[in-house]
Amino acid sequence: xxxxxxxxxxxxxxxxxxxxxxxxxxxxxxxxxxxxxxxxxxxxxxxxxxxxxxxxxxxxxxxxxxxxxxxxxxxxxxxxxxxxxxxxxxxxxxxxxxxxxxxxxxxxxxxxxxxxxxxxxxxxxxxxxxxxxxxxxxxxxxxxxxxxxxxxxxxxxxxxxxxxxxxxxxxxxxxxxxxxxxxxxxxxxxxxxxxxxxxxxxxxxxxxxxxxxxxxxxxxxxxxxxxxxxxxxxxxxxxxxxxxxxxxxxxxxxxxxxxxxxxxxxxxxxxxxxxxxxxxxxxxxxxxxxxxxxxxxxxxxxxxxxxxxxxxxxxxxxxxxxxxxxxxxxxx
Amino acid sequence: xxxxxxxxxxxxxxxxxxxxxxxxxxxxxxxxxxxxxxxxxxxxxxxxxxxxxxxxxxxxxxxxxxxxxxxxxxxxxxxxxxxxxxxxxxxxxxxxxxxxxxxxxxxxxxxxxxxxxxxxxxxxxxxxxxxxxxxxxxxxxxxxxxxxxxxxxxxxxxxxxxxxxxxxxxxxxxxxxxxxxxxxxxxxxxxxxxxxxxxxxxxxxxxxxxxxxxxxxxxxxxxxxxxxxxxxxxxxxxxxxxxxxxxxxxxxxxxxxxxxxxxxxxxxxxxxxxxxxxxxxxxxxxxxxxxxxxxxxxxxxxxxxxxxxxxxxxxxxxxxxxxxxxxxxxxx
DNA sequence: ATGAAAGCGCTAACAG
DNA sequence: CTGTTAGCGCTTTCAT
Numbered sequence: 054x055x056x057x058x059x060x061x062x063x064x065x066x067x068x069x070x071x072x073x074x075x076x077x078x079x080x081x082x083x084x085x086x087x088x089x090x091x092x093x094x095x096x097x098x099x100x101x102x103x104x105x106x107x108x109x110x111x112x113x114x115x116x117x118x119x120x121x122x123x124x125x126x127x128x129x130x131x132x133x134x135x136x137x138x139x140x141x142x143x144x145x146x147x148x149x150x151x152x153x154x155x156x157x158x159x160x161x162x163x164x165x166x167x168x169x170x171x172x173x174x175x176x177x178x179x180x181x182x183x184x185x186x187x188x189x190x191x192x193x194x195x196x197x198x199x200x201x202x203x204x205x206x207x208x209x210x211x212x213x214x215x216x217x218x219x220x221x222x223x224x225x226x227x228x229x230x231x232x233x234x235x236x237x238x239x240x241x242x243x244x245x246x247x248x249x250x251x252x253x254x255x256x257x258x259x260x261x262x263x264x265x266x267x268x269x270x271x272x273x274x275x276x277x278x279x280x281x282x283x284x285x286x287x288x289x290x291x292x293x294x295x296x297x298x299x300x301x302x303x304x305x306x307x308x309x310x311x312x313x314x315x316x317x318x319x320x321x322x323x324x325x326x327x328x329x330x331x332x333x334x335x336x337x338x339x340x341x342x343x344x345x346x347x348x349x350x351x352x353x354x355x356x357x358x359x360x361x362x363x364x365x366x367x368x369x370x371x372x373x374x375x376x377x378x379x380x381x382x383x384x385x
Numbered sequence: 386x387x388x389x390x391x392x393x394x395x396x397x398x399x400x401x402x403x404x405x406x407x408x409x410x411x412x413x414x415x416x417x418x419x420x421x422x423x424x425x426x427x428x429x430x431x432x433x434x435x436x437x438x439x440x441x442x443x444x445x446x447x448x449x450x451x452x453x454x455x456x457x458x459x460x461x462x463x464x465x466x467x468x469x470x471x472x473x474x475x476x477x478x479x480x481x482x483x484x485x486x487x488x489x490x491x492x493x494x495x496x497x498x499x500x501x502x503x504x505x506x507x508x509x510x511x512x513x514x515x516x517x518x519x520x521x522x523x524x525x526x527x528x529x530x531x532x533x534x535x536x537x538x539x540x541x542x543x544x545x546x547x548x549x550x551x552x553x554x555x556x557x558x559x560x561x562x563x564x565x566x567x568x569x570x571x572x573x574x575x576x577x578x579x580x581x582x583x584x585x586x587x588x589x590x591x592x593x594x595x596x597x598x599x600x601x602x603x604x605x606x607x608x609x610x611x612x613x614x615x616x617x618x619x620x621x622x623x624x625x626x627x628x629x630x631x632x633x634x635x636x637x638x639x640x641x642x643x644x645x646x647x648x649x650x651x652x653x654x655x656x657x658x659x660x661x662x663x664x665x666x667x668x669x670x671x672x673x674x675x676x677x678x679x680x681x682x683x684x685x686x687x688x689x690x691x692x693x694x695x696x697x698x699x700x701x702x703x704x705x706x707x708x709x710x711x712x713x714x715x716x717x
Numbered sequence: 718a719t720g721a722a723a724g725c726g727c728t729a730a731c732a733g
Numbered sequence: 734c735t736g737t738t739a740g741c742g743c744t745t746t747c748a749t
Contacts, residue, residue: 059726070736075728084734104500105441106726109741114437124469130462137456137483146501149481151469165478168436308667331608335640337669391742402720407744416718438742441725
């Protein structure tokens with residue numbers, strides 16, 4: 054790195070003290086002529102105040118940490134995009150980390166953020182409460198996005214979360230399927246979202262349909278694991294007629310596995326997937342989906358983490374929408 | 386932010402001077418008993434050295450800046466993933482920014498990085514040389530990924546780049562299409578990748594096929610713009626029989642536009658798309674693609690930007706692969 | 718082997 | 734209105 058232009062250089066060039074430069078640049082009081090000289094000198098030297106110096110002095114680092122399970126997943130990409138949009142408007146840098154839905158990585162990444170002095174974090178958490186202890190204890194302002202962490206520690210319950218109304222999403226999907234005559238409906242979920250599975254069970258119960266635990270299976274986040282889960286499901290239970298996939302990677306796996314086993318969608322099996330990714334429309338048949346406002350979730354989470362300076366806030370719940378396309382049909 | 390445990394606290398607790406703590410923690414020399422006391426105190430207090438203090442003192446900020454056009458695009462998501470993987474192994478935080486392929490945003494984001502004292506940047510550049518002047522001048526180590534910036538400034542030409550061999554990719558695709566009998570082949574590109582269009586022209590020329598400029602169109606990165614370009618192309622030139630889309634968003638647009646206009650793939654039009662996204666296989670028909678190693682590109686770029694401490698390096702060129710699936714057929 | 722002290726670039730008191 | 738000064742947390746001479 055080339056020798057940086059410092060505030061001292063500007064002060065000298067403008068023939069004033071450093072404090073004056075600092076004041077002028079942060080909108081403090083200064084006489085018109087001084088202000089002009091300082092501004093001119095700063096422009097001349099192409100001066101940029103060092104965030105390092107400022108942050109150290111103010112004992113607070115700007116910057117937002119963003120932890121997602123997998124930035125490759127288009128849902129998380131959209132969440133990230135929302136966060137970036139909001140952070141950018143606020144001029145805050147965003148430090149990104151991918152946890153792989155693994156508590157240990159998550160803890161490690163939180164450690165990195167702590168070292169960097171980052172005091173605001175947005176996370177799509179892995180679900181394990183463990184990693185968040187240190188963060189809370191250090192006084193970080195954290196906001197969860199899309200998922201929540203449940204733990205006995207009630208500091209965790211106080212963490213605000215921006216969530217999609219997945220219960221309603223699941224309910225709508227199940228009711229839709231049931232309306233089409235389906236009874237043997239499977240849920241293919243990710244380990245990170247137990248609440249969706251819970252909502253699935255509840256809806257079934259409310260509808261008076263027996264819950265068949267064998268029809269509720271989980272993948273571990275990776276494409277391979279999702280495929281294995283989907284394939285296993287179809288093979289063990291050829292009697293199922295409907296599937297709800299709890300995320301786009303799982304949906305993808307379901308489509309692939311069904312195709313591999315020569316199951317026709319929607320003739321042999323009806324499929325609904327969480328998350329309206331662009332390709333849902335390109336799929337054959339186009340996939341009926343439960344759309345979550347991924348980008349909004351990110352944006353709102355960023356708003357929350359920026360506005361909430363210390364004091365506690367309530368979370369936000371955003372609506373989902375069942376977008377009916379061509380992947381569901383009447384039970385045969 | 387809660388009052389941080391500082392090196393001073395540790396020093397006091399261990400009954401030594403701060404310098405000693407610093408030494409012990411960075412592996413300097415110290416007597417065995419002292420070392421133990423310090424380590425114990427640090428662990429006891431859950432001490433984490435502040436990157437802020439360290440960086441300020443050492444006048445160098447760790448951390449890697451990562452600028453991509455659109456983190457929502459799965460290609461860039463994979464590039465980012467590669468960067469994260471490498472950065473994480475090095476313990477470096479990654480600051481992410483989305484430029485929207487816009488030179489002005491790019492410049493602004495570079496400014497933010499500069500303020501943060503980030504001295505290493507990986508970018509999938511918008512293509513405009515303008516924003517990079519300040520970065521180079523400030524002595525940033527920059528590495529381009531997937532794209533290069535061409536400008537009269539030869540400082541820019543010295544910036545190493547990790548690229549896919551898109552020329553070979555385009556050539557293989559065109560030759561494949563020509564082998565199937567196609568002659569009126571269109572190229573649907575993104576503004577950020579003029580080199581792909583150039584490669585397209587060159588290949589046509591080498592094959593003795595006249596270049597029809599009307600068949601070479603560009604989208605501006607957004608889905609809407611890509612769709613408009615694709616739709617316009619199909620409508621103005623119903624005589625074309627093959628299309629090469631220069632990226633996954635463009636490919637998506639092509640599929641959608643073709644469907645909208647009742648063009649069958651591959652009966653009416655053969656389609657090849659850059660970038661082997663997961664959904665290419667789910668599409669009907671499955672898409673033939675030119676696969677670029679997105680994740681590798683990111684990883685290698687990160688390696689480069691970390692290893693290259695100041696001195697110049699050569700770039701890297703990674704192979705592409707034509708993956709033949711079902712979206713191309715013989716000319717009718 | 719270890720401690721004291723000098724800053725890195727900046728802002729916030731405090732004087733003038 | 735403006736300059737001087739004291740640190741923020743850390744590493745790094747320089748003595749001891």
